[in-house]
Amino acid sequence: MTVAIAQKHECLCEKDTEMNKYTVNCFPTTLTSGGKLFWQFNCDLIWLTLENNKGKKKVIDEVYGFDYREGYHLIKEYEKRLLFSKGCHSSYSRCTYFLIDKKSGKKTKEFGRFICSDTDVWKLSPQKKDYDFVICRSEKLDRVIVYYVNSGKKQIITLTDKFYYESDNPFDKYYLQGDTLTLFYTNSKLEMARIDVKLYAGKYRIPGRPKY
Numbered sequence: 297m298t299v300a301i302a303q304k305h306e307c308l309c310e311k312d313t314e315m316n317k318y319t320v321n322c323f324p325t326t327l328t329s330g331g332k333l334f335w336q337f338n339c340d341l342i343w344l345t346l347e348n349n350k351g352k353k354k355v356i357d358e359v360y361g362f363d364y365r366e367g368y369h370l371i372k373e374y375e376k377r378l379l380f381s382k383g384c385h386s387s388y389s390r391c392t393y394f395l396i397d398k399k400s401g402k403k404t405k406e407f408g409r410f411i412c413s414d415t416d417v418w419k420l421s422p423q424k425k426d427y428d429f430v431i432c433r434s435e436k437l438d439r440v441i442v443y444y445v446n447s448g449k450k451q452i453i454t455l456t457d458k459f460y461y462e463s464d465n466p467f468d469k470y471y472l473q474g475d476t477l478t479l480f481y482t483n484s485k486l487e488m489a490r491i492d493v494k495l496y497a498g499k500y501r502i503p504g505r506p507k508y
Contacts, residue, residue: 309339327373329398344368346401354401374445407432433466453493457483
């Protein structure tokens with residue numbers, strides 16, 4: 297897609313009235329940075345545009361036909377980046393998660409399937425909280441990774457009991473109290489396991505603690 301198409305706001309397919317009824321909502325989402333995020337479509341294509349706070353536009357996703365649910369879905373806005381999911385609302389593809397820089401529109405990090413944030417990714421309009429990290433599970437089922445979105449730093453926690461099953465949401469529940477993150481998951485013995493993680497980076501950084 298060319299930049300010229302991105303600049304012209306399109307939300308109409310004259311040849312297919314059904315597409316006009318059942319495709320994306322073209323109303324923009326205003327970001328706290330002053331930028332905007334908005335879908336557009338014509339008879340051939342659906343695309344998502346990120347406009348930064350300087351007015352510069354970049355197409356960050358394209359989907360063909362009706363199936364916009366296969367495209368990007370905004371999960372959460374951070375200070376410098378946007379967290380998106382892709383494929384979570386489809387019966388024939390797996391969830392993937394990634395971060396996009398709010399100024400450049402470039403992808404800065406991809407997490408794959410195994411991720412938790414402080415929002416429910418299965419909802420199209422999730423409730424957002426103020427955590428500055430996401431929680432990942434390693435492919436080998438033996439580690440938990442806390443990734444601090446704004447700084448790009450991470451903590452890696454090795455488990456004594458591996459995860460039992462593969463799931464897009466590997467943790468049964470988790471909560472944060474102070475700077476301690478508590479996670480519950482099903483281990484390889486089919487038992488409920490618990491781990492407590494002291495958060496050492498991001499806004500939880502305390503002088504004297506090790507840097508990550």
